[in-house]
Amino acid sequence: MILAALDLFGRHGFDATTTRMIAQAASMNLGAIPYYFGTKEDLYAQAAGHLASFIEQAQAAPLARLREQSAQTPDTPGLIDLMVSFLLDETRLLLADKVPASWVQFFLRAQAEHGEAFERVFAQVVEPVQCCLNQVLARIMQRAPEDFHVRTLSFFLIHQFICLRLADSVLMRRLDWDAITPQRVEQLLDVLTPTLRAQLLSAANLSSTP
Template identity: 35%
Template sequence: MAELPQLHSDDTRERLLAAGLALFGRHGYDGVTTRMLAAAARVNQSAIPYHFGGKEGVYRAVAEFIAAEMGPRIQSLTREAEQRLQDPATDPGELLVQVVRDLAAASFVPGHPLAWFIFLTREQFHPTPAFDVLYERFTRPGHTLVSRLLARVTGQPEESPENLLLAHALIGAMVAFGSARTTLQRRLGWSESDYEPAQLQAMLAVIEQHCRATVAGLRRQA
């Protein structure tokens, strides 16, 4: 078998990360071998222990990559929301609607492939040590931001079970556009691939509408 061409170090890592994201999402951690990773990335198998220490290192690096992409976006939204809440004129309900829409927009921007959602969904059902990376740097900060704003709307304690469940419901409505996209695409007759820009805008409008209706209902109950 002919030797694969030598690649630059960064190129090798990027290829292995891309291969890991696709393969781990499709087959799970146990269903992927280092041989499969090397073949998909078109690199020598020895590159895996050299760059990542082994298959587990590739898996964790995929989680860190997703967290590094999404974490700063959520941090930016959190800082902006906290600054706006310092203004007495800020409507926390309206701010919540905008934050949920912005979170959805950050999650569905072009370049975030279906493999992201498959990988994240697998970690929800079968958490590995990589889940801690995603939770601390990505999912918990987003969940905390939504629950904090919800508490301003409902008057409930931010960390109360009722408030956290409400926050989870709001986030879940948004996540469904990623984790259950095939059902939606078939119902609407859309191609089963990445969402197109016009489709994304339609989804964001519905997510905003749903959140706004939820806020209005909560205010009536308060």
């Protein structure tokens, strides 16, 4: 039921999706929704929670590795290597077949509405990643984690890769692809990695900027 709700809410939005549509997609009785989940709003929140938990679990290992290894890495080049590795892992996750397009649309809609669903995904998924990136990037830039430059660059670094997922149809059209396969993801990353590394190397020289 939750998977059906996540798919339909993502494709059609909250208002255009009825509980009857969800029940039919899940091959369940309509009465199962109020019995197991409560209101339509409650089911929407549960769908957001499922999405957040899925992403949280998928990025748990790379995020833990970044935290642990960065704490043991004193030099800037080593920190840059760790950041690059983490961001590439995040991109592989975003472009994997395990993340349906409707789930991406669900997050975009939740973000536009800026309601409880967005707050749940933000707190469970976005904020932990951004906080960790801020900590590592602050050391690279020799600034405080809450510094404007640090927070802005950490946001940009990860969202430039998120855009690949959000605009995947345009990406495939431009590259004459019919699908994004794991091999093609690696081709993309081969092109983007030098640029990402250059961004971080440039950031390392910003410590003298007032």
